Amino acid sequence: MKDRIRTTGKRLIRLFGVVLAVTAITFVLVDFLPGNIAYDIAGEEATMEDIEALQKELGLDRPVIIRYGNWLADIAKGDLGKSFRTQEPxxxxxxxxxxxxxxxxxxxxxxxxxxxxxxxxxxxxxxxxxxxxxxxxxxxxxxxxxxxxxxxxxxxxxxxxxxxxxxxxxxxxxxxxxxxxxxxxxxxxxxxxxxxxxxxxxxxxxxxxxxxxxxxxxxxxxxxxxxxxxxxxxxxxxxxxxxxxxxxxxxxxxxxxxxxxxxxxxxxxxxxxxxxxxxxxxxxxxxxxxxxxxxxxxxxxxxxxxxxxxxxxxxxxxxx
Missing domain, CATH: 1.10.3720.10 (MetI-like)
Incomplete structure (x- = not known):
């Protein structure tokens, strides 16, 4: 029984590592996508000040590792965030x-x-x-x-x-x-x-x-x-x-x-x-x-x- 519990625990830890690795890689890859969502949301009439303010509001002005850490902290609280475009949870x-x-x-x-x-x-x-x-x-x-x-x-x-x-x-x-x-x-x-x-x-x-x-x-x-x-x-x-x-x-x-x-x-x-x-x-x-x-x-x-x-x-x- 103890061996089975120990084996199950090891598997869960390994699976948690897989989830962590996949989400980290995805976070970095998405950050490398061309374009800037702040430009799309702000529109063509927006000034650079408006775009920079929107980036700060969305947290896009921070380094990717900081944003990923904040995202993990929110996930631990059960919060997956909101859509940048529709504000839908x-x-x-x-x-x-x-x-x-x-x-x-x-x-x-x-x-x-x-x-x-x-x-x-x-x-x-x-x-x-x-x-x-x-x-x-x-x-x-x-x-x-x-x-x-x-x-x-x-x-x-x-x-x-x-x-x-x-x-x-x-x-x-x-x-x-x-x-x-x-x-x-x-x-x-x-x-x-x-x-x-x-x-x-x-x-x-x-x-x-x-x-x-x-x-x-x-x-x-x-x-x-x-x-x-x-x-x-x-x-x-x-x-x-x-x-x-x-x-x-x-x-x-x-x-x-x-x-x-x-x-x-x-x-x-x-x-x-x-x-x-x-x-x-x-x-x-x-x-x-x-x-x-x-x-x-x-x-x-x-x-x-x-x-x-x-x-x-x-x-x-x-x-x-």
Missing amino acids: VLEAILSRLPVTIELMVLSQLFALALAVPLGILSAYKPRTIIDNTLSSIAFAMMSIPVFVMGLVLIYIFAIKLQWLPATGYMPLSDGIQNNLRSFLLPALCIAMVEWVPFMRVLRSDMIATLQENFILMAKSKGLPASHILFRHALRPSSLTLITILGIHMGHLIGGAVIVEIIFALPGIGRLLIGSIFSRDFAMVQGCILFITIAYVGVNFLVDYFYGLVDPRIRISGMG
Whole structure:
């Protein structure tokens, strides 16, 4: 028990260091962006005195390390600051857009797993056959298509040609679950059509190895159906790498969600981040990066604990 607590503490310290490093690097990089937000806010008619006064008011006249230290002190108090442009509290802006991004990520991952798991099992059950080769060819073809190209293709097919789904726009849950899901189907499917490939390939590789284990051979000798062996005996121990990839891809998914949110006009955190970068809204950019970083390292922290739920052998070895 003490070893587990000590290990957890070390992991949390390491993750805190990652968050600190990412936010520091981002703070410096944003400071190097060309232009001056004080000029944009003050307008063309502003004098140099007006611009200098605005810079002082925003704290932009201080060295970057001082501004970063002040920002950390405010974060420790739970204050992420306010937008330089709209004066909207950063935390409120992020929380108001958080449900959109979460729903997009959850739906896209569910769609991706719905494709990857059965196809990965089928490829592992029929390795090096025409089925396996066909699925592998399709997977590599899908993986080579960028997310924005996939989005345009889906819009052309389902929104323009078939007119089944809306091309852009967002419908909140308050307008009904059906309308909400209709507005998310194309964006989520756009990400899933690219994301399912590594999931399928990883599961296929691990399951091929699992199917050679002695406990699988024993299950076969008992005359158990193939579907029972694949889903009840082979899937769980073959899912460890899949869970790892799933956690790692959460960060990658946020990057893909940025493009998808812009293409489909979804008011999520990714779209907020891009707009803030273009407008040099330092406070909003830093708040979005902080949130994304914490979410990313938090997911990977939880992945380690899900290992024990998938494979009890890890819990036993960890206790030893």
